[in-house]
Amino acid sequence: MITTILSDDVINSTELRNNQKRWLEKAYVSPISIISGAKKLVLLNREHAKHMYSLIHYAEMIIRYCEERDSGKKGESDVFPWIKHLSGKAIEEFHKELFFTFQKAVDSKDWLTFEEMLNSWIATADAMTNPEMVELITADLAKEEFTRVE
Amino acid sequence: MLERWHALEDEYSEDMHWFKNFLKQHPTNTHITNGKVKKLKGDLKNIYQYDVSYKDRVRYIVDKGNRIVKVVFAKGHP
Numbered sequence: 275m276i277t278t279i280l281s282d283d284v285i286n287s288t289e290l291r292n293n294q295k296r297w298l299e300k301a302y303v304s305p306i307s308i309i310s311g312a313k314k315l316v317l318l319n320r321e322h323a324k325h326m327y328s329l330i331h332y333a334e335m336i337i338r339y340c341e342e343r344d345s346g347k348k349g350e351s352d353v354f355p356w357i358k359h360l361s362g363k364a365i366e367e368f369h370k371e372l373f374f375t376f377q378k379a380v381d382s383k384d385w386l387t388f389e390e391m392l393n394s395w396i397a398t399a400d401a402m403t404n405p406e407m408v409e410l411i412t413a414d415l416a417k418e419e420f421t422r423v424e
Numbered sequence: 425m426l427e428r429w430h431a432l433e434d435e436y437s438e439d440m441h442w443f444k445n446f447l448k449q450h451p452t453n454t455h456i457t458n459g460k461v462k463k464l465k466g467d468l469k470n471i472y473q474y475d476v477s478y479k480d481r482v483r484y485i486v487d488k489g490n491r492i493v494k495v496v497f498a499k500g501h502p
Contacts, residue, residue, distance in 0.1 A: 364466030398464040
């Protein structure tokens with residue numbers, strides 16, 4: 275089976291110098307490899323590079339988390355140490371959302387939503403360390419008294 | 425709770441002024457807050473959190489039907 279991972283034009287540094295505008299315009303759409311002696315470099319759109327780096331960063335994170343889960347560690351994690359403050363049910367919810375949102379980010383290249391999801395879970399775990407917040411889970415807020423503030 | 429709310433208003437008057445306007449206009453629109461307001465998840469899924477500062481938080485729920493915001497936690501971290 276042959277899988278093409280990178281499809282690019284390959285040029286040398288002289289060609290880049292001679293037709294700079296053309297290659298820069300082309301690199302905006304698809305990668306251009308530049309051979310300069312023994313050095314091999316790539317020119318590519320910064321947004322594409324950002325997507326690739328984000329994907330690698332979060333994929334590595336998720337793989338390490340999966341390895342932790344497979345090794346039987348439940349309710350604790352070195353990758354996401356804050357999950358120890360979540361209930362078992364919440365951890366399963368986080369696990370599902372982690373994969374769902376990751377897949378969406380891979381497809382849409384929108385990593386902001388993925389980061390927001392992680393930050394919301396971190397904030398939740400943080401809030402769960404406060405006894406006042408834990409009490410709220412079982413409290414009937416309809417019966418609580420609130421003071422009106424304008 | 426009310427005392428702690430007022431203490432936040434005294435300490436962070438500009439931020440709290442912005443936050444009160446946010447609550448009046450669109451308390452669930454977390455996307456426009458640059459990460460300062462988050463919707464919590466799991467067991468706290470109906471609660472929103474505003475990070476007033478690195479150490480202070482306001483957490484609230486929104487009763488959309490009655491157009492009421494109920495602050496359930498103010499000041500202090502976590």
